[in-house]
Amino acid sequence: xxxxxxxxxxxxxxxxxxxxxxxxxxxxxxxxxxxxxxxxxxxxxxxxxxxxxxxxxxxxxxxxxxxxxxxx
Ligand code: SF4
Numbered sequence: 001x002x003x004x005x006x007x008x009x010x011x012x013x014x015x016x017x018x019x020x021x022x023x024x025x026x027x028x029x030x031x032x033x034x035x036x037x038x039x040x041x042x043x044x045x046x047x048x049x050x051x052x053x054x055x056x057x058x059x060x061x062x063x064x065x066x067x068x069x070x071x072x
Contacts, residue, residue: 004049005062007051008045008046008051009042009043009047010022011051011054011061012032012052013054014052015042015044016028016029016031017044022044022054024044025044027043028041034050035050
């Protein structure tokens with residue numbers, strides 16, 4: 001059953017990229033056990049609630065960043 005937290009594919013352990021740190025524009029298969037039957041190809045910028053953090057990345061990569069400050 002999928003009940004994890006939402007996260008981006010590029011930071012997910014199921015994103016079938018050979019890159020150590022996949023990029024947002026990269027396309028790869030989703031190997032999540034419940035979703036793999038659909039043979040999904042997803043972009044790094046995509047995401048879902050079956051997300052699990054990719055090995056070697058810190059959880060801070062999925063924390064929202066503050067909006068850039070605009071000076072006038
Ligand atoms: S679709 Fe979900 S489970 Fe599959 S790689 Fe993206 S975030 Fe991970």
